[in-house]
Amino acid sequence: EDIIMDLLQVVDNFERALSVKSTDENYQKGFDMIYAGLRGVLDKYEVKEIECLGLEFDPMYHQAVLTDHIEGKKDNEIIEVMQKGYTYKDKVIRPAMVKVNK
Numbered sequence: 001e002d003i004i005m006d007l008l009q010v011v012d013n014f015e016r017a018l019s020v021k022s023t024d025e026n027y028q029k030g031f032d033m034i035y036a037g038l039r040g041v042l043d044k045y046e047v048k049e050i051e052c053l054g055l056e057f058d059p060m061y062h063q064a065v066l067t068d069h070i071e072g073k074k075d076n077e078i079i080e081v082m083q084k085g086y087t088y089k090d091k092v093i094r095p096a097m098v099k100v101n102k
Helices: 002-018 025-044
Strands: 047-049 062-068 078-083 086-088 091-094 096-101
Touching: 002 025, 002 086, 002 091, 025 047, 062 078
Parallel strands: 062 096
Antiparallel strands: 047 086, 078 096, 086 091
């Protein structure tokens, strides 16, 4: 689990980097391939992302770090994911940090 936690920090950084699109297609394609390979390794070892957005807050899987009130959204509905959470073989190894509607 320790090595998975360290790898998740790398995944977080890759996702931040991928959110900024490069004008160099080859650079972007290479980054996408490395990220896909890393995600493939996590999938192989049963490390799964916790689904969040639009779902009801569940303290077993989510950590509420912010709240907001948005009309039309249900109470306790997750309205933003601040940091993705993950499970390893059905065990939460990092809860998702989320913003919840109140």
